[in-house]
Amino acid sequence: xxxxxxxxxxxxxxxxxxxxxxxxxxxxxxxxxxxxxxxxxxxxxxxxxxxxxxxxxxxxxxxxxxxxxxxxxxxxxxxxxxxxxxxxxx
Amino acid sequence: xxxxxxxxxxxxxxxxxxxxxxxxxxxxxxxxxxxxxxxxxxxxxxxxxxxxxxxxxxxxxxxxxxxxxxxxxxxxxxxxxxxxxxxxxxxxxxxxxxxxxxxxxxxxxxxxxxxxxxxxxxxxxxxxxxxxxxxxxxxxxxxxxxxxxxxxxxxxxxxxxxxxxxxxxxxxxxxxxxxxxxxxxxxxxxxxxxxxxxxxxxxxxxxxxxxxxxxxxxxxxxxxxxxxxxxxxxxxxxxxxx
Numbered sequence: 017x018x019x020x021x022x023x024x025x026x027x028x029x030x031x032x033x034x035x036x037x038x039x040x041x042x043x044x045x046x047x048x049x050x051x052x053x054x055x056x057x058x059x060x061x062x063x064x065x066x067x068x069x070x071x072x073x074x075x076x077x078x079x080x081x082x083x084x085x086x087x088x089x090x091x092x093x094x095x096x097x098x099x100x101x102x103x104x105x106x
Numbered sequence: 107x108x109x110x111x112x113x114x115x116x117x118x119x120x121x122x123x124x125x126x127x128x129x130x131x132x133x134x135x136x137x138x139x140x141x142x143x144x145x146x147x148x149x150x151x152x153x154x155x156x157x158x159x160x161x162x163x164x165x166x167x168x169x170x171x172x173x174x175x176x177x178x179x180x181x182x183x184x185x186x187x188x189x190x191x192x193x194x195x196x197x198x199x200x201x202x203x204x205x206x207x208x209x210x211x212x213x214x215x216x217x218x219x220x221x222x223x224x225x226x227x228x229x230x231x232x233x234x235x236x237x238x239x240x241x242x243x244x245x246x247x248x249x250x251x252x253x254x255x256x257x258x259x260x261x262x263x264x265x266x267x268x269x270x271x272x273x274x275x276x277x278x279x280x281x282x283x284x285x286x287x288x289x290x291x292x293x294x295x296x297x298x299x300x301x302x303x304x305x306x307x308x309x310x311x312x313x314x315x316x317x318x319x320x321x322x323x324x325x326x327x328x329x330x331x332x333x334x335x336x337x338x339x340x341x342x343x344x345x346x347x348x
Contacts, residue, residue: 032262037249045314045329063265065265072269072344076340079280079281080289080293080308081308089186092190095190096193097164104155
């Protein structure tokens with residue numbers, strides 16, 4: 017796993033918090049192998065700090081999704097349609 | 107993925123199921139002709155000079171394009187210029203578009219390139235793919251190492267300063283404009299490839315496959331960039347909310 021510097025990887029050992037935070041995105045994407053997924057979930061069941069970390073990340077993603085839009089101004093939209101007609105003629 | 111007996115704070119299972127599905131879809135799609143539906147019809151209409159079709163596309167993608175452009179440039183009016191330039195580039199490139207990617211990912215890959223080259227000189231001279239590789243390969247810790255205990259502490263690798271729960275924070279505060287401004291600022295402060303990935307994945311809600319196609323990223327790079335981007339935005343929020 018590229019995310020984890022090799023000095024932190026201890027296969028088969030219970031996950032440490034510092035390792036878990038490296039694996040969060042892969043866990044969410046569903047790309048952890050079965051063993052790493054089990055280690056992740058086993059750790060999280062018992063560790064408040066990591067539960068809060070993952071919750072915070074989930075909230076962050078939800079908030080990021082709420083950044084609102086600015087639509088194109090009417091003027092810009094008109095210019096675009098005008099440009100389209102010019103392009104058509106060329 | 108098997109169902110998980112986790113407390114309700116983990117809707118991750120639903121999300122991970124859908125990205126697993128997306129991956130399989132992307133693999134299947136790459137092996138066969140893309141379904142000759144929307145994209146082909148839209149392309150035909152555009153090439154035939156159908157103004158209504160063009161207007162529909164502009165309206166459909168406009169808000170997302172503005173949002174993404176806005177993450178690269180300082181003002182809404184410059185973002186608007188970027189969007190306009192993008193549409194012109196799309197029209198001028200229509201003849202050459204071979205349909206290997208979807209119309210949407212093609213449009214946004216043009217947008218991202220125009221948006222970032224409006225910025226710094228460095229952005230103009232370094233190809234995006236190289237920036238992305240550099241950012242993904244850099245040795246970067248998503249969480250400040252000081253937050254964890256060292257080898258001499260009672261629980262090496264455990265939290266020294268555990269994150270607090272955000273549950274007590276009133277929803278009004280979490281959803282306020284001020285908080286969203288912090289999110290926006292954190293994203294604007296990201297290095298360009300991380301910013302592009304979080305913009306498409308989390309701001310726009312695109313799948314991993316679409317994002318990789320638009321930005322020409324490997325799965326590994328995309329994941330690393332997303333991981334680092336999200337971690338930084340979380341850290342900025344934690345600072346603000348604590």
